[in-house]
Amino acid sequence: MSTPVQRRPSRTQRSGDALVRALLRSPLHRLLSGRLLIITVTGRKTGRRYTLPVGYVEHDGALLIGTAGTWRRNLRPGEPVDIRFRGHDRQAEADVVTDEEEAADLYRVILRGNPVHGRFAGIGVEPDGSPDRADLRRALAAGTAVVRLRPSARHHPPRSARSADS
Numbered sequence: 001m002s003t004p005v006q007r008r009p010s011r012t013q014r015s016g017d018a019l020v021r022a023l024l025r026s027p028l029h030r031l032l033s034g035r036l037l038i039i040t041v042t043g044r045k046t047g048r049r050y051t052l053p054v055g056y057v058e059h060d061g062a063l064l065i066g067t068a069g070t071w072r073r074n075l076r077p078g079e080p081v082d083i084r085f086r087g088h089d090r091q092a093e094a095d096v097v098t099d100e101e102e103a104a105d106l107y108r109v110i111l112r113g114n115p116v117h118g119r120f121a122g123i124g125v126e127p128d129g130s131p132d133r134a135d136l137r138r139a140l141a142a143g144t145a146v147v148r149l150r151p152s153a154r155h156h157p158p159r160s161a162r163s164a165d166s
Contacts, residue, residue, distance in 0.1 A: 085151055
């Protein structure tokens, strides 16, 4: 399988993302929120906030996101991120998994819960359900990672809506 090339989102993709974000923030979120959530990350250098719809799979109390997106580089250990999950604003602790063994275990879950992601990520599935190791190795080398989110139980307003002293 070929590894996808990371490129800037097209105007069509940005428009589609805006529509998905609007749906996930609306009372109609149930149409998409079983597979998609919104994550907001802050740029390390620019301080700019990026709000993206991403696919997820639930596993052991965490939300797993397989991604080649550069947004994940803005995640900082110990710093919570804002997410919109199933119609509610929350914070989550995030860790980025790039270790092949751990990523293989997590990708088994991701590919079972979201088979389409494998085609986008260029990662095939072995007959036993595990990710093709050569494909996974290529994807990891090209910048793919697993983002594991552990959502807080409490609901939070988005950071932009919070006061400076909260």
